Amino acid sequence: MTLKLFQTKLKCLYRDRQSMFWALLFPLFLAIIYHFAFADIGKADMLKTIDIAAVSTGVSNEASIKKTLLEAAYENKNNIFNVMVTDAATAETLLDDNKILGYVIMNEIPKLVVKKPELRSTIAKHVLDSYMQMYGVSAVISANTSGGRIDHIALTEDMINREYYLYERNDATRNLDYSVIYFYALLGMVCIYGGTWGLREGLDISPSLSKKAARIYAAPYSISKLLFVNLSASLTLHMGGVIAVIFFMNKILNIDFGTKLHLVALTSLTGSIVGILLGCMVALVIKGKEKKKDAVLTGLTLVWGFLAGLMIPSVKYLVASKFPFLVYINPVHLITDALYSLYYYTDLERYSRNMVFLLITVIVYSGFIVCSMRRTKNGSI
Amino acid sequence: MDHNTIVEIKGLTKQYDTLIAVNNLDLEIKDGQIFGLLGPNGSGKSTIINCILSLIRFEEGSIRIFGKTMIENEKEIKKNIGVILQDVAVFDELTVYENIEYFCSLYVKGKDTVRHLTEEAIAFVALEDFKDYYPDKLSGGLLRRLNIACGIAHKPRLVILDEPTVAVDPQSRNRILEGILNLNKQGATIIYTTHYMEEVEQICDQIAIIDKGEVVALGTKESLKDSVHLSETIIVEANGIKDSDIDELNETNDYTLVEYHDNILKVKSKKENEGLIRLLNFFKQKNIMLTRIQFETPTLNDVFLEITGKELRD
Numbered sequence: 001m002t003l004k005l006f007q008t009k010l011k012c013l014y015r016d017r018q019s020m021f022w023a024l025l026f027p028l029f030l031a032i033i034y035h036f037a038f039a040d041i042g043k044a045d046m047l048k049t050i051d052i053a054a055v056s057t058g059v060s061n062e063a064s065i066k067k068t069l070l071e072a073a074y075e076n077k078n079n080i081f082n083v084m085v086t087d088a089a090t091a092e093t094l095l096d097d098n099k100i101l102g103y104v105i106m107n108e109i110p111k112l113v114v115k116k117p118e119l120r121s122t123i124a125k126h127v128l129d130s131y132m133q134m135y136g137v138s139a140v141i142s143a144n145t146s147g148g149r150i151d152h153i154a155l156t157e158d159m160i161n162r163e164y165y166l167y168e169r170n171d172a173t174r175n176l177d178y179s180v181i182y183f184y185a186l187l188g189m190v191c192i193y194g195g196t197w198g199l200r201e202g203l204d205i206s207p208s209l210s211k212k213a214a215r216i217y218a219a220p221y222s223i224s225k226l227l228f229v230n231l232s233a234s235l236t237l238h239m240g241g242v243i244a245v246i247f248f249m250n251k252i253l254n255i256d257f258g259t260k261l262h263l264v265a266l267t268s269l270t271g272s273i274v275g276i277l278l279g280c281m282v283a284l285v286i287k288g289k290e291k292k293k294d295a296v297l298t299g300l301t302l303v304w305g306f307l308a309g310l311m312i313p314s315v316k317y318l319v320a321s322k323f324p325f326l327v328y329i330n331p332v333h334l335i336t337d338a339l340y341s342l343y344y345y346t347d348l349e350r351y352s353r354n355m356v357f358l359l360i361t362v363i364v365y366s367g368f369i370v371c372s373m374r375r376t377k378n379g380s381i
Numbered sequence: 382m383d384h385n386t387i388v389e390i391k392g393l394t395k396q397y398d399t400l401i402a403v404n405n406l407d408l409e410i411k412d413g414q415i416f417g418l419l420g421p422n423g424s425g426k427s428t429i430i431n432c433i434l435s436l437i438r439f440e441e442g443s444i445r446i447f448g449k450t451m452i453e454n455e456k457e458i459k460k461n462i463g464v465i466l467q468d469v470a471v472f473d474e475l476t477v478y479e480n481i482e483y484f485c486s487l488y489v490k491g492k493d494t495v496r497h498l499t500e501e502a503i504a505f506v507a508l509e510d511f512k513d514y515y516p517d518k519l520s521g522g523l524l525r526r527l528n529i530a531c532g533i534a535h536k537p538r539l540v541i542l543d544e545p546t547v548a549v550d551p552q553s554r555n556r557i558l559e560g561i562l563n564l565n566k567q568g569a570t571i572i573y574t575t576h577y578m579e580e581v582e583q584i585c586d587q588i589a590i591i592d593k594g595e596v597v598a599l600g601t602k603e604s605l606k607d608s609v610h611l612s613e614t615i616i617v618e619a620n621g622i623k624d625s626d627i628d629e630l631n632e633t634n635d636y637t638l639v640e641y642h643d644n645i646l647k648v649k650s651k652k653e654n655e656g657l658i659r660l661l662n663f664f665k666q667k668n669i670m671l672t673r674i675q676f677e678t679p680t681l682n683d684v685f686l687e688i689t690g691k692e693l694r695d
Contacts, residue, residue, distance in 0.1 A: 001486045008475065008483045015474035207436060211470035218434045218464040219487035220456035
């Protein structure tokens with residue numbers, strides 16, 4: 001009968017017009033608004049060369065750092081940086097006057113100084129990180145070569161000459177688009193909107209709030225199993241909505257999700273699970289009336305969306321630099337950043353880190369739900 | 382525990398903070414009974430039901446149903462219990478048929494069995510013409526019938542109804558009560574809680590009067606009335622009764638109640654038939670003409686009033 005209960009629940013959910021509107025039509029509506037408002041923002045900006053200063057310190061690997069910065073290029077072969085080699089004081093003045101995005105202090109481990117964190121500064125950081133990886137690898141190779149005959153700085157430069165360090169893309173025809181951040185944050189929000197379904201399921205098994213819950217508790221069917229069935233039905237329907245939103249953004253609004261669409265789908269699925277569990281957890285953990293729980297969920301979703309750059313993209317970078325712990329507890333940020341890293345980076349390191357934190361979130365929320373159910377089971381009716 | 386006993390409650394105590402909702406309560410409900418729990422709002426009836434269903438924990442006591450101790454995960458017992466609570470608890474997004482089918486599926490396995498039981502339940506509450514309707518299109522009475530169908534579709538041996546007729550029109554109420562009697566005829570034992578004494582008098586064959594979480598009286602309606610030695614009320618319609626006549630009747634000390642409003646005199650005699658004869662003689666002496674005389678037998682409300690000193694609907 002589990003399948004029958006699942007099917008009935010599914011029917012129940014798709015007939016709920018209000019929830020369907022908020023879960024499906026509202027995000028589509030927002031996507032259209034974003035499309036007209038932001039679609040062209042940043043495209044030109046992103047392809048512009050970034051003015052950056054390099055502060056000489058005289059370290060042995062200074063030349064290779066400089067080379068890295070000078071030769072880093074977008075996939076369309078345009079240089080990423082316009083590099084001015086100068087002293088620290090001048091670099092600071094240029095930064096204060098907004099003449100440069102930031103400056104790199106060319107220590108053995110180069111340090112990037114920026115005025116405020118934003119998308120372009122993360123590109124500079126990424127290029128320097130790539131350099132440091134190669135520098136580290138060449139140091140290891142050099143140390144393990146008998147007699148230490150290989151100079152690891154020379155090896156680094158050799159690797160740079162082979163253009164391994166370039167900020168390359170798989171799809172050479174695609175342009176980087178700054179505005180996708182809005183759409184990624186929107187997709188993150190859509191996933192977390194699954195919370196409205198989860199909230200409903202949580203309320204339906206709260207005897208103190210739902211008339212149906214007492215009837216359900218009196219039945220011989222396992223409450224945990226029923227909740228799982230109901231949440232699965234919610235997830236099925238919600239994923240249908242998320243896929244529709246992705247399809248609409250990708251095919252109708254031409255939003256670029258990169259080449260790894262299967263990973264975009266996986267991120268959306270994980271994000272939707274987090275969203276649904278979040279709603280269920282709020283319903284079961286927060287004490288009080290339905291309206292209070294609803295307000296908490298809506299508030300959390302909006303705040304997390306804002307912190308993930310839904311309204312102002314630079315907030316995302318500001319939070320990441322000033323309050324990094326918020327990044328790891330904000331599922332909208334994790335989803336957005338996972339999508340963002342799929343779009344901008346060829347390697348999956350950053351993506352994987354986000355996914356790991358999303359999975360940890362799933363485990364933590366599930367734990368809260370299980371504990372709350374034990375408490376709720378015998379609460380006052 | 383007698384094998385004929387369906388529910389046995391011993392020493393049940395449930396406390397909410399400082400409020401004792403149920404206090405050391407003992408009850409025994411036999412197979413085939415319609416057992417009424419009668420008491421005013423807040424007397425503890427619903428708490429007793431919630432304890433029986435293991436929906437809430439209780440501090441002390443034990444509850445055995447069908448000879449087994451009732452615990453929260455006791456599926457075998459739960460399978461044979463049907464619950465109809467005061468509030469209509471159905472899904473607004475499902476039709477009448479789908480709602481009954483859904484709740485039946487929580488109890489019964491097998492697609493065909495569920496379908497068959499659902500159709501039987503629809504026929505039982507006479508909702509055949511409304512089976513494709515959504516709850517928001519049903520009247521209050523029809524909704525109550527849907528609520529009942531959802532609770533009994535799996536053919537339980539024990540049906541618990543917690544004030545199912547609150548805010549229901551008289552016609553629908555009668556239909557519901559008829560339905561309960563039919564369920565009982567089909568072999569179900571019924572626990573029926575209400576604060577409407579008329580309903581209890583109409584359908585219950587065993588009654589527990591509850592007040593402040595305690596059973597204050599237990600028995601059949603006849604035995605309850607006998608237990609408090611209540612006499613009939615004599616109602617007389619007469620013209621020309623003066624205040625002094627009422628004072629005089631009160632002074633005789635033969636009557637427990639003397640009320641006079643709008644030419645209607647209500648008198649309760651302490652001495653049964655002798656009281657009536659004396660009253661008739663009193664009117665004869667005073668030359669008062671009687672236009673109508675009738676007798677009112679005591680109600681369960683009178684029993685409750687006699688035991689607790691307050692009205693059932695307090």
